[in-house]
Structures are given as structure tokens and as C-alpha cells.
């Protein structure tokens with residue numbers, strides 16, 4: 001039985017969208033980049049702070065067929081991104097997922113992602129003892145000027 005299904009928890013979570021704090025990892029300001037018609041992928045961004053050494057090991061969303069953890073790097077003066085299996089989160093050190101850096105990639109979008117939508121994401125974390133925890137968040141949708149293209153997939 002999931003504690004996240006408890007009605008009171010849902011109500012509380014609604015008021016804490018901008019800064020959702022769980023026992024292990026704090027998720028702040030999650031947002032997803034808006035898409036245009038026919039666009040099949042987009043990025044999700046947020047600030048993650050783990051209370052103890054942990055890692056982000058995956059994510060899912062009802063709006064995408066596939067969700068991956070990606071890293072952008074500069075190679076030969078060209079921005080490239082690649083999938084990484086996990087993202088390490090050292091205790092109490094905020095890790096920013098942001099355009100041009102780490103991000104969560106939503107691939108195979110089932111619909112257009114419009115500004116002001118709320119996108120559900122389930123993040124999977126693992127602590128150093130191997131305990132796994134899923135965290136449900138709602139990310140707001142925003143536009144971004146001058147972001148990177150994802151056509152290199």
C-alpha cells in the first residue's frame with residue numbers, strides 16, 4: 001500500500017508543489033519544457049537535494065512512452081547529450097537538472113505539452129543501502145528560449 005495514495009497526503013502535496021520534501025530527497029521547482037505540435041520529446045528539470053548519499057535511477061510519466069536520465073556535454077564545441085544509467089546525489093549537495101546539463105528526457109510524447117499544464121512524474125531513487133523509493137511529483141510546463149534541440153536522438 002502506498003502512502004502517496006492517502007487522501008490527506010494528496011492534499012498536502014498539492015500545497016507543496018514548489019518544494020516537495022520527502023525523507024530522502026527534496027525535489028524543488030520541477031518543470032517541463034513546453035512542446036510544439038508533432039514534437040515527440042522534451043526535457044524535465046528540477047533541483048534535487050538528497051539527505052543522505054543517494055542516486056536517481058529512473059523516472060516514468062504517463063505522458064511519455066519512455067523516460068531517460070540524460071547528460072549534456074560539450075564535445076568539439078558541439079552540445080551533445082547521452083543517456084546515463086543513474087545520477088549520483090551526494091548528501092546535502094543540491095544537484096541541478098537544467099537546460100544544458102543533466103535533465104530527464106521524456107521520449108515518445110503521447111500529446112503536446114502546453115504551458116501551464118501539470119505533468120506527472122514518478123522519480124525512482126536508491127540510497128547507498130540499496131533501498132529504493134519512488135517520489136511522485138507534478139511538474140509545471142514552461143517555455144525556454146534558446147534551448148538545445150533533441151533531434152540528435
Ligand SMILES: [Cu+2]
Nearest residue numbers: 070081105150
Ligand atoms: Cu535529452
